[in-house]
Amino acid sequence: MTSEEPFGFATEQIHGGVVPDAAFGARVPPIHMSSGFLFDDFDQARDRFAGTEDGYTYTRLGNPTNADVERRIALLEHGTEAILVSSGQAAAAVAFLGLVQAGDHIVSAQSIYEGTKGLLLQNLRRLGVEVDFVERSGDLAEWEARIRPNTKLLFGESIPNPKNDILDVAAVADLAHRHGVPLVVDNTLATPYLLRPLEHGADIVIHSASKFLSGHGVAIGGAVVDGGHFDWRAEPERWPHLHQPERALEGASYAERFGTGAAIVFARDVVAARLGPTPSPFNAFLIRQGIETLxxxxxxxxxxxxxxxxxxxxxxxxxxxxxxxxxxxxxxxxxxxxxxxxxxxxxxxxxxxxxxxxxxxxxxxxxxxxxxxxxxxxxxxxxxxxxxxxxxxxxxxxxxxxxxxxxxxxxxxxxxxxxxxxxxxxxxxxSATGTADESGASLADGASDRAFATLTHAVSGARPIDEEI
Missing domain, CATH: 3.90.1150.10 (Aspartate Aminotransferase, domain 1)
Structure with a gap:
């Protein structure tokens, strides 16, 4: 979708990233519930595995339905590329493992989702990655004091759960960049409708798409979005995995081949593809439906x-x-x-x-x-x-x-x-006043009880409770 004038958010969330269905012309892109995809011939199979021809091979590595959601999330966050994964926890894992290795260090805000904190403290520490937490996310001096030569990223949540101690994204991003490292922001609770961290200097955004992006409590998913502006080539010694020659890239490195996109391509091709946190295309479809009313x-x-x-x-x-x-x-x-x-x-x-x-x-x-x-x-x-x-x-x-x-x-x-x-x-x-029954509710709440009972019985098709007594 292109235009000389930028589209509004509501237009982008409905039309953004859509590739028309070439087979049957369906207005809504179909759900591609297939593990793998046919090749026309020997040469096409070879070329797709070599990466010299666009197309799909196996859903763990890519799927048209999932790709549709990736394009839309990347567009809404004003990023360059997104990876759709099976949960928000998977998104955090893929984002972190795309940047760190044994011996590295992460600085994180203390006020983050407990599942992410457990991932940092138990899983990554066991793999040799050290983690320090900043007690007060607004204290830039504390952030800076915890940065080490082996620090590879700073991490925080745009709206932390559950304390709402808002992250000053621009200030922390500036600090991170002065030390040559990216800022990763979990934007789950804000969503790109309320805040786009990439526009304030963050480099990578993650989401639990199970939450507001899906919105209806029926699908599990996650996303990693790259801003496309961090220069992974500036300090080759800091990112050895992005600078070593790769046989799959005909001897080139990820930094040489993809430049500012090196980290997200590595995260997709090496981390997500190998660990396999692939969402079902049906879940991707449900997330896409949710995004359209975000x-x-x-x-x-x-x-x-x-x-x-x-x-x-x-x-x-x-x-x-x-x-x-x-x-x-x-x-x-x-x-x-x-x-x-x-x-x-x-x-x-x-x-x-x-x-x-x-x-x-x-x-x-x-x-x-x-x-x-x-x-x-x-x-x-x-x-x-x-x-x-x-x-x-x-x-x-x-x-x-x-x-x-x-x-x-x-x-x-x-x-x-x-x-x-x-x-x-x-x-x-x-309340300390009034007569309470065994449940602790005041007997004066009878009208509220009857109203709620009427609502639930009406939904179930039964008679209101007053008619049953």
Whole structure:
């Protein structure tokens, strides 16, 4: 898709990267559910394996449906190339392993997804890669103090989960480049609709496409996107794997053959192709369907989240709300700078009553789904201290700001008044006044109970509960 004038985001998310179906003219690119692809003759098979002819050989190495999604994600992030993989965790692994080897070092923000932290601490450390964490991502002096001669990348999340301590992408990118290393940013919670880190100096972006890109809680996937502007040729001794002659490249190196694209091609051809984190083309199709409504969903997600965060900030039971969209939040200035379209919809709040209060609220909600996932059209709720961060010591959780009373929300697309009513109902379980039943809910909540029962029975086709009594 080309034009003298740039297209808007909504147009790009629908039309971007589409290659017309030459076989039957389908308007929506088909799902290519095939392990392998036919060759016309001996010479074509030879040339495709040699890389001298474009085309597909085997889905682990490339698939037309997956490639369609790769082009679209790369376009939306304003990158040059993307690799679609089977999960967000796979995206982090492919991105890291495309840059580091035994003896290397990574500097990461402390406030990142626990799965990524486990990958760094357990898997990469076991392979001989050292990792240091920056306690306060806004402290550039701390970032710089942790960089070593063998540091190969800096890493952070654009909107960290669940504390919303926004990464100053441009400042950290400038620091990384002064030391000759790239900045890798996980942009899952912001999505390219709210923020394009590559435009602020980041070099590689990763996504858990299972979240907002897919958006409906039905597909698992991930993506690695290259910005195409880091010069891998500047310091050959820092990137030996990109500068050694390769038989597959007729004796050339990745840096010689692909220049600023060396790292992403190496990650695709050597890391992803060998480890095999290939998504099913059907999952790719579901992710593509989600991307086509990304801006509409994320705009509504953010608007709902902002309203709920403001409501929570007024509640006496709540000691803090970690939402950068609030003017009172210490990261609000960064949110205004980097996230003018909205501050996203994943954030945390802390109840004064600790774990006991969190348990009462969690068990009392009706519309919020108790589950570990993010970016769904449905609103989700989770208690990190007993789930995602349960393997951390109490001291580690306190250092990360994960209080026993902290609850994480992923705000969905329901009517925000209904979501607030659901939370209000749950907070009534904490009230010291009124008569409470064994579940902790006030008997005054009967109207809310009946409303929720009517909704669920109507969906299932059964009679409302009042008619059954």
């Amino acid at each position: 801006s509409l969903r994320v705009e509504r997600h953010s608007r709902n989240a902002h309203a709920i965060a403001e409501w929570l900030a007024r509640r006496p039971e709540v000691t803090s709300v970690d939402y950068a969209g609030l003017a009172s939040n210490p990261y609000h200035a960064l949110a205004e700078r980097y996230l003018p379209r909205g501050a996203g919809s994943v954030f945390a709040f802390t109840l004064a009553g600790g774990e006991a209060a969190a348990r009462r609220v969690m068990d009392a909600v009706r519309l919020f789904s108790r589950m570990t996932h993010l970016g769904d059209v449905r609103s989700l709720i989770l208690h990190p201290a007993s789930t995602t961060h349960a393997q951390r010591t109490p001291d580690e959780r306190r250092a990360a700001g994960i209080d026993d009373g902290l609850i994480r929300l992923s705000v969905g697309l329901e009517d925000v008044a209904d979501l607030i009513r659901d939370l209000d109902h749950a907070f009534n379980a904490l």
